[in-house]
Amino acid sequence: MDTTYLEQCVANIKVRNLVNEDVEVENQSPLTMIGKGRQGAVFQVTEDICVKVFGNNEDCEREYYALALGQHTNLFPKLYHKGPLHIAMEIIRGVDLREYLQSQPLSKELSVKLIEMLITFKEIGYERIDHHKRQIYLQQDGSLKVIDVARTVWRDRVYPYPRKLLNSLGTENKEVFLAHVQELSPVLYDEWIHYIRMEEIASEIYQVLLESPKKNVDMVKALSDKLLTTNDEERYVILMAGLMHKVFKEQWVKTMLARGEETSKVYEKIDEYWDKQKREFKALKENQGNDHGGDSVDPIDAESQKGGKKKGKGKEAHHDGGKKAGNANSKNKGKDTKKQEKDKSKKKKGKYSKWLTFGLM
Numbered sequence: 001m002d003t004t005y006l007e008q009c010v011a012n013i014k015v016r017n018l019v020n021e022d023v024e025v026e027n028q029s030p031l032t033m034i035g036k037g038r039q040g041a042v043f044q045v046t047e048d049i050c051v052k053v054f055g056n057n058e059d060c061e062r063e064y065y066a067l068a069l070g071q072h073t074n075l076f077p078k079l080y081h082k083g084p085l086h087i088a089m090e091i092i093r094g095v096d097l098r099e100y101l102q103s104q105p106l107s108k109e110l111s112v113k114l115i116e117m118l119i120t121f122k123e124i125g126y127e128r129i130d131h132h133k134r135q136i137y138l139q140q141d142g143s144l145k146v147i148d149v150a151r152t153v154w155r156d157r158v159y160p161y162p163r164k165l166l167n168s169l170g171t172e173n174k175e176v177f178l179a180h181v182q183e184l185s186p187v188l189y190d191e192w193i194h195y196i197r198m199e200e201i202a203s204e205i206y207q208v209l210l211e212s213p214k215k216n217v218d219m220v221k222a223l224s225d226k227l228l229t230t231n232d233e234e235r236y237v238i239l240m241a242g243l244m245h246k247v248f249k250e251q252w253v254k255t256m257l258a259r260g261e262e263t264s265k266v267y268e269k270i271d272e273y274w275d276k277q278k279r280e281f282k283a284l285k286e287n288q289g290n291d292h293g294g295d296s297v298d299p300i301d302a303e304s305q306k307g308g309k310k311k312g313k314g315k316e317a318h319h320d321g322g323k324k325a326g327n328a329n330s331k332n333k334g335k336d337t338k339k340q341e342k343d344k345s346k347k348k349k350g351k352y353s354k355w356l357t358f359g360l361m
């Protein structure tokens with residue numbers, strides 16, 4: 001092929017992409033246009049070669065890449081030349097399936113060829129294992145050829161079954177094709193039906209969500225308070241102590257292990273330290289009296305019991321802490337009676353403020 005001549009012709013063809021429309025073409029070359037779509041326009045160059053001129057470079061690269069993946073098979077036009085905005089390729093003859101199926105039935109033989117086509121797509125690495133019937137050509141020898149493959153590659157999301165092919169066949173031929181697939185490969189048929197069903201359910205759910213947005217929004221507005229954790233100070237302290245415990249432990253372990261300490265010793269030290277904190281907290285609570293009733297929860301105990309791992313040790317420490325708490329209690333009482341009187345008269349809200357400060361440190 002004379003590429004210089006081709007380049008000259010292409011230099012005189014301007015193709016512009018439009019939104020949701022076929023490309024706009026300005027052809028001042030001697031070539032005849034044989035077709036166009038949203039990505040490009042196709043011109044006859046020789047008896048057997050055409051050139052597709054694209055509106056943008058990315059579509060051109062993508063189509064070239066996809067066609068290149070299948071060059072060792074018989075399914076795609078042969079590639080001859082590539083420029084930044086054009087690809088010269090073999091002209092595909094025969095009749096496309098849209099036209100063919102208008103007058104002919106979808107035979108089992110044709111269904112077999114379509115399944116083989118999908119298998120080839122998969123084998124050569126296409127992400128979208130699917131194609132519209134009008135881009136599939138039936139040749140005189142009965143084989144299939146496929147054009148316009150840019151959208152089969154460089155994709156993130158694809159339908160996991162050949163949705164476009166099935167839908168493009170129309171209701172009747174879709175049923176015929178699925179019946180052939182069921183007979184030829186029941187497992188594949190089951191998988192496709194599964195995905196079709198999933199899609200139907202997804203679309204039903206979408207309708208349900210679409211129809212009741214106000215109800216849902218109102219419900220969320222009314223009930224989202226249940227997810228808040230900072231309004232109840234006692235609960236907040238428990239959660240904050242738990243958070244501190246987790247962060248502290250994680251950071252300490254990292255630091256100690258980075259320093260080459262032994263894992264078991266590091267955990268022992270952490271437990272010792274945390275038990276000490278628990279004892280202090282216990283002492284503080286008892287020191288403040290039982291003004292919040294007998295059902296109070298030690299935040300640190302609550303956290304360690306939830307974690308489960310140190311449950312036994314936690315209990316022990318709690319007991320031990322109780323003894324020391326007594327000392328701390330009497331000590332503090334003597335020291336700070338005035339302050340405690342003041343604290344008691346305060347609302348329950350400020351009760352854990354010291355521990356909040358500790359927790360936030």
Ligand SMILES: Nc1ncnc2c1ncn2[C@@H]1O[C@H](COP(=O)(O)OP(=O)(O)OP(=O)(O)O)[C@@H](O)[C@H]1O
Binds near residue numbers: 035089091092147149
């Ligand atoms: N290799 C080819 N041989 C013969 N005709 C071709 C060939 N490639 C494309 N055509 C013709 O040109 C038309 C447009 O080509 P094509 O479908 O590849 O364009 P497109 O812009 O990528 O389309 P789409 O908008 O579907 O992506 C085809 O419908 C077909 O008629």
Ligand SMILES: [Mg+2]
Binds near residue numbers: 149
């Ligand atoms: Mg295309």
